Amino acid sequence: MNFFERMAREAGVALNEQQRRAASHIDGPLLLLASPGSGKTTTMLLRIAYLMEVKKVPAARIKAVTFSKASAEDMKARFSKLLPALAAGAPDFSTIHSLAFEIVREHFRRRGISYRIIEGRSGEEDDGRPNKSKILRELYRRANGDYPPDDRMEELTRYIGFVKNKLIPPERLPSVKCDVPKAETIYREYEHYKRTAEDGLLIDFDDMLTEADAALSAEPALLAKYQSRFDYAMTDESQDTSLVQHEIVEKLVRKHGNLWVVADDDQSIYNWRAAEPEYLLGFKEKHPQAVVMLLEQNYRSTSTIVDVANRFIKRNRERYDKNMFTGNPSGDPIAITVLPDYRYQAKYAIEKIVDEGEPGDAAILYRNNSSSILLMNALERAGIPFYMKDGDARFFSHWVVEDVLNFMRLTYNDRRADILEKIHLKFGGYISRKQMEQLLELKEDPDDSVFDRLVKHIPLRDYQGKALAACQQAFRGMQGAPPLAAIRIIRGRLGYDKAIDKSCERMGYRKETLLGILSALEEIAEPLETMEQFAARLKFLEGRMRQSRGAKQDGAVTLSTLHSAKGLEFSRVYIVDLIEGVLPSADDVRKWEKGDAGDMEEAARLFYVGMTRAKRRLELLSYASKEGEPVRLSRFVDDVRRLQPAAPRLAVEEGAKAPPVVRANPNAIRDPARLVVGAKVRHAVFGDGEIILTLGDSMDVRFREETKRLSANICVQMGLLEPMASPE
Ligand code: ATP
Ligand code: MG
Numbered sequence: 001m002n003f004f005e006r007m008a009r010e011a012g013v014a015l016n017e018q019q020r021r022a023a024s025h026i027d028g029p030l031l032l033l034a035s036p037g038s039g040k041t042t043t044m045l046l047r048i049a050y051l052m053e054v055k056k057v058p059a060a061r062i063k064a065v066t067f068s069k070a071s072a073e074d075m076k077a078r079f080s081k082l083l084p085a086l087a088a089g090a091p092d093f094s095t096i097h098s099l100a101f102e103i104v105r106e107h108f109r110r111r112g113i114s115y116r117i118i119e120g121r122s123g124e125e126d127d128g129r130p131n132k133s134k135i136l137r138e139l140y141r142r143a144n145g146d147y148p149p150d151d152r153m154e155e156l157t158r159y160i161g162f163v164k165n166k167l168i169p170p171e172r173l174p175s176v177k178c179d180v181p182k183a184e185t186i187y188r189e190y191e192h193y194k195r196t197a198e199d200g201l202l203i204d205f206d207d208m209l210t211e212a213d214a215a216l217s218a219e220p221a222l223l224a225k226y227q228s229r230f231d232y233a234m235t236d237e238s239q240d241t242s243l244v245q246h247e248i249v250e251k252l253v254r255k256h257g258n259l260w261v262v263a264d265d266d267q268s269i270y271n272w273r274a275a276e277p278e279y280l281l282g283f284k285e286k287h288p289q290a291v292v293m294l295l296e297q298n299y300r301s302t303s304t305i306v307d308v309a310n311r312f313i314k315r316n317r318e319r320y321d322k323n324m325f326t327g328n329p330s331g332d333p334i335a336i337t338v339l340p341d342y343r344y345q346a347k348y349a350i351e352k353i354v355d356e357g358e359p360g361d362a363a364i365l366y367r368n369n370s371s372s373i374l375l376m377n378a379l380e381r382a383g384i385p386f387y388m389k390d391g392d393a394r395f396f397s398h399w400v401v402e403d404v405l406n407f408m409r410l411t412y413n414d415r416r417a418d419i420l421e422k423i424h425l426k427f428g429g430y431i432s433r434k435q436m437e438q439l440l441e442l443k444e445d446p447d448d449s450v451f452d453r454l455v456k457h458i459p460l461r462d463y464q465g466k467a468l469a470a471c472q473q474a475f476r477g478m479q480g481a482p483p484l485a486a487i488r489i490i491r492g493r494l495g496y497d498k499a500i501d502k503s504c505e506r507m508g509y510r511k512e513t514l515l516g517i518l519s520a521l522e523e524i525a526e527p528l529e530t531m532e533q534f535a536a537r538l539k540f541l542e543g544r545m546r547q548s549r550g551a552k553q554d555g556a557v558t559l560s561t562l563h564s565a566k567g568l569e570f571s572r573v574y575i576v577d578l579i580e581g582v583l584p585s586a587d588d589v590r591k592w593e594k595g596d597a598g599d600m601e602e603a604a605r606l607f608y609v610g611m612t613r614a615k616r617r618l619e620l621l622s623y624a625s626k627e628g629e630p631v632r633l634s635r636f637v638d639d640v641r642r643l644q645p646a647a648p649r650l651a652v653e654e655g656a657k658a659p660p661v662v663r664a665n666p667n668a669i670r671d672p673a674r675l676v677v678g679a680k681v682r683h684a685v686f687g688d689g690e691i692i693l694t695l696g697d698s699m700d701v702r703f704r705e706e707t708k709r710l711s712a713n714i715c716v717q718m719g720l721l722e723p724m725a726s727p728e
Pocket of ligand 1: 013014015016019034035036037038039040041042043264267298299300566567568569612
């Protein structure tokens, strides 16, 4: 029996002819250019097995490089699952960064250069020493007079990474566009700062790549050492590899030329971070003896999904023309659901996931990390476990969240001038900086509210007395109010929304983002009774988010950005927030209208990556309005609708009140009065259990595995519970 037949039996994957040829290609360069789900990663894993088993190549002589930690882990997991017998002696799957770091570390050691890393976990420790973001914030302030808002800071960091990854020499800097004022100056100063710091050379993650590349050029002995470390190098997802990363890999394989590259230009989604898909076009020139192979048969998805995705991606002009096809049977049409309003989306998606069973096989994908907050909140309230690949807890420390909490704090104790100081410019009391300073200098009077003290001791303008009295009233009105009512008062009567408008104009914040944060806070606040519960809920969710980044539990729904879902597959996929302004983003559209289609095409690829993650079912979610404004369905969803004319569309009337109920479980308990201590219930996810405690909306249900605290309301609304079948 040959290797591939044995693998078909043992690993359960019978490679097709093309895949076998690619997997058994041993010497010289190969480029495998293939469609999603065509078995690129599978073929790469089997090639490793082929090298080890048939060619008796020691694992240590094989280098499989990935471009993120997550995909290195995914690859490792897939290898052990596919080839358990080889798992123990598998080669290590590592990121290009860790390889680069190894090279730089050795280079610095040889040259006696002392250095410090200023990014990532070790760089972020608050040990008083500067780290990347502190340095950049400070340099930005020096150049522009004020600290940068978060999105500027992100843009600046992206720009710096872009310049480094594209190996752009200083004289060509002016040709790189960046919306951040004085970006070029800041970049130059940043480079200077890192090279002249007191405690040795400072390096960030991008520097690891450029330094490694430079070290390999500068030190022939180092180059020779690393060149002789591996006989076979391979890279997956190479469409997203940057120039400097290609340079490093190319240098390492220059002697033997055993470079095996897997890519799909249609899934290139990191152009903004300097991916270099053009490298694939030049592969044959660089390696004239290279074998280039195409794989177009998709083994992952139903023919319904494959067919629409294949025709969808042809809207892009800049691509290798490929034709994805499949031998898989057809399946459910791609569902397109347009909800009346954004606020129904999270509940709807989760209701649907539960209704369809096996949440562990489902994934909810989104473009922006901020979409995950409400999904997580709703999942958590429904007691459904979730796994978040790339959770971003920055939401919880955003200044808007801080502001709202400070407003709430002031209602508990309106004598605290220190809290007032944090928000005095953000509501309609017109308190100037100077007045605030004067107030802070007054001796604290334990009985007087800050408002009384202002009126009594500080010279005010004519109109201010009335305004301050109104604010004091509003703060009083918030005392003891449920958090949702409090947030409404903050935004309305206290004038926080107006303050937000102004800071958008002045500081260039994106209003959409800030209003989105406020509405997420309202959604979180909605079922809660007190502001303490609200503050505690935020802390709790933040903790849950950090926690959920670990390993995936069985039965947990996956939440992920579209970017991080690359390479993965799920039985059912829901893509949310599919409106114009998100996917494509307002920026993508603006550039496209000016004739620059690059970003629009990248957005289409991102959507394509999302669609092609689904094996069996794909649902596209959108809505007609958000924050009281009408929004438009994403043009990509329109494309899908055109390509699949028979698509059943759950069109929901605009202005409809309740979220649509999805194929409700007829046995579900819909009457909260039936949820009493002692009731035996069956949960859609956790199975049979007994209610052992009820407390307001919360109830503790003991399931076989563990006891869960669930919200009675949510369980009823979503039909999560049914009476347990009697034993006979
Ligand atoms: P992506 O572009 O999304 O990274 P890919 O090209 O790497 O996809 P894989 O993830 O390797 O594709 O494979 C997709 C699915 O198809 C997997 O479930 C895999 O097991 C299956 N598969 C691959 N090749 C075959 C085959 N020859 N026969 C049956 N199933 C296959
Ligand atoms: Mg893959």
